Amino acid sequence: MGLTPSAADLTPTDAELAGVSPNFLTTTLDALTNWGRANSLWPMPFGTACCAIEFMATAAGRFDVARFGMERMSFSPRQADLLICAGRLPFKLAPIIRRIWDQMPQPKWSISMGACASSGGIFDTYAMVQGIDTIIPVDVYVPGCPPRPEGLIYGVTMLQKKIRGETMVDPTLRRETEVDARGFYLPPEKIDVLSEPFGNSVHQTRSA
Amino acid sequence: MTAATALQAAFGSAIVRSAVSCGDLIVWVERDRAHDILAWLRDTAGQEYNYLTDITAVDYRDPERPLEVVYQLRSLARKADLRVKIALDKLGPLEVESVYDLWKGADWLEREVFDMFGVTFRGHPDLRRILMWDTYAEGHPLRKDFPLRGHFTRAEQTRQALAANPEAHYSIEELTIAEAFGELPEDVRRRLAHGERGRVK
Numbered sequence: 159m160g161l162t163p164s165a166a167d168l169t170p171t172d173a174e175l176a177g178v179s180p181n182f183l184t185t186t187l188d189a190l191t192n193w194g195r196a197n198s199l200w201p202m203p204f205g206t207a208c209c210a211i212e213f214m215a216t217a218a219g220r221f222d223v224a225r226f227g228m229e230r231m232s233f234s235p236r237q238a239d240l241l242i243c244a245g246r247l248p249f250k251l252a253p254i255i256r257r258i259w260d261q262m263p264q265p266k267w268s269i270s271m272g273a274c275a276s277s278g279g280i281f282d283t284y285a286m287v288q289g290i291d292t293i294i295p296v297d298v299y300v301p302g303c304p305p306r307p308e309g310l311i312y313g314v315t316m317l318q319k320k321i322r323g324e325t326m327v328d329p330t331l332r333r334e335t336e337v338d339a340r341g342f343y344l345p346p347e348k349i350d351v352l353s354e355p356f357g358n359s360v361h362q363t364r365s366a
Numbered sequence: 367m368t369a370a371t372a373l374q375a376a377f378g379s380a381i382v383r384s385a386v387s388c389g390d391l392i393v394w395v396e397r398d399r400a401h402d403i404l405a406w407l408r409d410t411a412g413q414e415y416n417y418l419t420d421i422t423a424v425d426y427r428d429p430e431r432p433l434e435v436v437y438q439l440r441s442l443a444r445k446a447d448l449r450v451k452i453a454l455d456k457l458g459p460l461e462v463e464s465v466y467d468l469w470k471g472a473d474w475l476e477r478e479v480f481d482m483f484g485v486t487f488r489g490h491p492d493l494r495r496i497l498m499w500d501t502y503a504e505g506h507p508l509r510k511d512f513p514l515r516g517h518f519t520r521a522e523q524t525r526q527a528l529a530a531n532p533e534a535h536y537s538i539e540e541l542t543i544a545e546a547f548g549e550l551p552e553d554v555r556r557r558l559a560h561g562e563r564g565r566v567k
Binding site (some may be wrong): 249252285292340344345346348350352 | 482498499504507510513514515516518519521522523524525527528529532
């Protein structure tokens with residue numbers, strides 16, 4: 159008696175199949191769609207700083223983000239559905255990330271990776287966007303400076319959880335958030351509040 | 367004879383003073399003679415400072431101290447370094463002679479000093495901002511009177527940034543490939559002429 163079952167053991171007999179109907183399963187369309195979307199995210203990497211190095215480590219063999227369905231890095235926004243901003247974003251790059259976000263087709267999500275992308279980090283200066291949420295909508299913020307690959311993977315699984323909770327009948331989810339006539343994506347008061355100095359950076363006024 | 371004494375002998379009172387800091391020779395020169403002095407340093411046998419490492423500027427926190435434009439020179443043959451400084455009174459015009467005619471590499475270096483400190487370089491062929499975008503209206507960020515977070519509100523900065531047209535940069539003219547086209551090697555020229563950027567010349 160070998161450990162491997164023989165082909166004859168695995169093949170079902172006619173008698174076994176007699177009472178079985180053709181295979182089907184019941185589910186909701188939402189569950190099926192969300193299952194597909196959550197497990198085949200194609201990320202568009204927007205790496206500008208050291209977070210991008212951690213992002214590369216996440217994509218490489220040791221941490222292997224392909225395990226979560228992110229098999230293919232999409233270097234074209236038109237074939238991507240997840241924008242990962244890995245690193246600080248200067249004002250000079252703001253129109254570029256905005257353009258990339260506008261070029262991505264729905265459904266799309268974004269991850270703000272690291273302290274600088276999420277809040278400006280230590281760079282509370284004239285040149286730096288204080289959080290990319292003043293430029294594009296953000297789904298998941300990953301803290302860290304830079305976050306370890308485990309942190310980014312946790313952020314990705316959180317995003318997958320969020321996607322699984324979506325429903326196709328909610329029209330607000332797929333609404334494009336475009337820059338308005340005044341040139342703002344968020345109201346200016348809100349941008350000022352989001353960009354307020356916090357933590358150590360409130361003490362950085364000596365040379366102001 | 368060191369560069370300092372040679373300069374004293376050749377230019378006299380145009381050499382304001384000289385000092386050695388951390389083993390580096392620093393020479394302060396008159397603004398109006400700076401171009402002649404730099405040309406002399408480049409061309410005179412025994413000096414031959416033929417490589418312009420960097421041009422930068424310093425704005426000191428002390429408001430009494432002048433703003434300094436710094437030229438870092440190197441003689442590739444003699445393996446010697448020299449730092450030449452021009453002190454500019456902040457009340458007067460912040461203007462010096464361009465050294466683009468001496469070192470072509472001064473092009474972007476002078477643009478950076480202009481962008482960050484607002485020093486204008488007379489005779490520069492294309493003096494405009496290089497780090498900040500062309501329409502940047504807040505001033506010159508590395509000046510000490512420039513607030514760390516800029517003059518405008520964050521909302522205004524965001525609005526201006528989003529209004530910028532990124533396609534206005536990175537054109538073939540911006541990269542000056544078109545100007546350098548004739549000097550490129552034959553095979554590069556052939557590839558560029560039929561590249562996706564289209565025919566250049």
